[in-house]
Amino acid sequence: MNTTYQTTVADKFLALLRENIPSAEFRHESMAPLARAMQYLAPWQAPRTASRKVRFADGSCPMELRTPLVLAAGAAKQARCLSAFASFGFGAVTVGTATLRPRKGNPLHPRVRTVEESRAIQNAMGLNNPGIETLVRRIASERFAIESERLLVGVSVAEDPDLLPDESPDANVLACLAAAYPESDYIELNLSCPNTGHERLDRAWDRIRRLLGEVSAFRERQEVRKPLWVKLSPDLADESFATALDNVREAGLTGVILFNTWPAAHGTWPMGEPLPELPELGRPGLLGGLSGHPLFPRTLDGIRRAASLKTGLSLVGCGGVETGSQASDLLDSGADLVQLYSVLAFRWMAARRIAEELR
Numbered sequence: 001m002n003t004t005y006q007t008t009v010a011d012k013f014l015a016l017l018r019e020n021i022p023s024a025e026f027r028h029e030s031m032a033p034l035a036r037a038m039q040y041l042a043p044w045q046a047p048r049t050a051s052r053k054v055r056f057a058d059g060s061c062p063m064e065l066r067t068p069l070v071l072a073a074g075a076a077k078q079a080r081c082l083s084a085f086a087s088f089g090f091g092a093v094t095v096g097t098a099t100l101r102p103r104k105g106n107p108l109h110p111r112v113r114t115v116e117e118s119r120a121i122q123n124a125m126g127l128n129n130p131g132i133e134t135l136v137r138r139i140a141s142e143r144f145a146i147e148s149e150r151l152l153v154g155v156s157v158a159e160d161p162d163l164l165p166d167e168s169p170d171a172n173v174l175a176c177l178a179a180a181y182p183e184s185d186y187i188e189l190n191l192s193c194p195n196t197g198h199e200r201l202d203r204a205w206d207r208i209r210r211l212l213g214e215v216s217a218f219r220e221r222q223e224v225r226k227p228l229w230v231k232l233s234p235d236l237a238d239e240s241f242a243t244a245l246d247n248v249r250e251a252g253l254t255g256v257i258l259f260n261t262w263p264a265a266h267g268t269w270p271m272g273e274p275l276p277e278l279p280e281l282g283r284p285g286l287l288g289g290l291s292g293h294p295l296f297p298r299t300l301d302g303i304r305r306a307a308s309l310k311t312g313l314s315l316v317g318c319g320g321v322e323t324g325s326q327a328s329d330l331l332d333s334g335a336d337l338v339q340l341y342s343v344l345a346f347r348w349m350a351a352r353r354i355a356e357e358l359r
């Protein structure tokens with residue numbers, strides 16, 4: 001396999017697991033127990049030099065992380081074994097995406113698969129999660145262990161795509177946010193999920209402006225101003241991208257996460273290369289979102305474009321990060337933090353190794 005990092009025996013073992021445990025969703029669910037096992041079998045101390053302090057222009061609480069690496073939303077959908085992710089190499093874990101009520105997600109399985117030849121993941125899970133109340137309860141029950149590991153835990157929140165009749169979509173998001181806020185070190189607002197079968201929010205400008213204003217007003221009413229990032233899609237055209245950033249800045253929020261998964265419906269990878277043939281996932285007609293190796297050039301370009309706009313927003317790079325040198329490129333280009341997820345399926349103990357390479 002042609003990788004941007006040196007493949008080890010452990011990476012080959014991981015490839016063997018992918019081959020012999022064909023359910024990617026099962027593998028995905030095994031990550032939390034694996035993190036717990038590694039915590040005891042191979043404990044790890046983050047290199048001192050990898051720690052990171054981040055201050056924010058919007059006046060929200062500064063963050064101090066043991067490494068600048070954050071487990072991206074989607075990996076800890078159940079909020080299980082959270083403290084163990086510190087020993088995986090992370091400085092923070094994003095729980096969710098959470099919705100106000102529990103969601104089963106898309107009905108047809110499989111909903112996630114690896115695209116081996118591209119070191120990528122195709123997913124159409126459809127925001128399955130046990131609902132914000134359960135997630136918050138689980139975070140609270142682990143709070144002591146989380147703090148002992150000096151790990152930060154954030155929650156990603158989104159509008160429930162299946163609203164009740166007469167339910168206001170903004171009120172739905174705000175109720176989810178209000179439940180998540182007290183138990184979170186930071187919040188992510190997911191406006192860009194491409195796989196619920198519903199219109200994404202990050203293109204409905206009037207709606208977004210109103211929602212971001214309400215989210216900001218909610219945060220102003222809290223005793224503590226916690227960092228709050230808005231997560232965007234990598235397929236926004238230049239003008240929409242600049243408008244999205246303006247909207248976040250005008251609302252007075254902390255920053256943006258660049259990016260969510262790449263919508264497979266485009267038919268190409270972000271930089272225009274053709275996609276391999278992809279099956280429908282999750283529900284008829286849905287191709288879902290792609291993540292992993294081919295996304296990195298778009299992520300780096302997004303961070304550079306956002307930095308050049310000089311908005312003062314905090315930037316978080318996410319998409320296709322596989323090595324310390326890529327993480328370092330993002331940080332050097334203006335990112336405060338780096339998120340990753342898919343690489344964990346291809347590179348054994350990826351976050352630990354990336355944190356050590358960063359050093």
Ligand SMILES: Cc1cc2nc3c(=O)[nH]c(=O)nc-3n(C[C@H](O)[C@H](O)[C@H](O)COP(=O)(O)O)c2cc1C
Nearest residue numbers: 072073074097123259260291292319320340341342
């Ligand atoms: C199986 C899977 C589920 C995901 N679920 C979510 C989610 O619930 N909310 C979200 O904001 N992003 C979700 N993502 C997107 C990731 O957080 C991240 O933005 C994307 O995978 C790009 O990073 P990567 O290339 O390092 O994986 C998911 C990704 C995968 C692979």
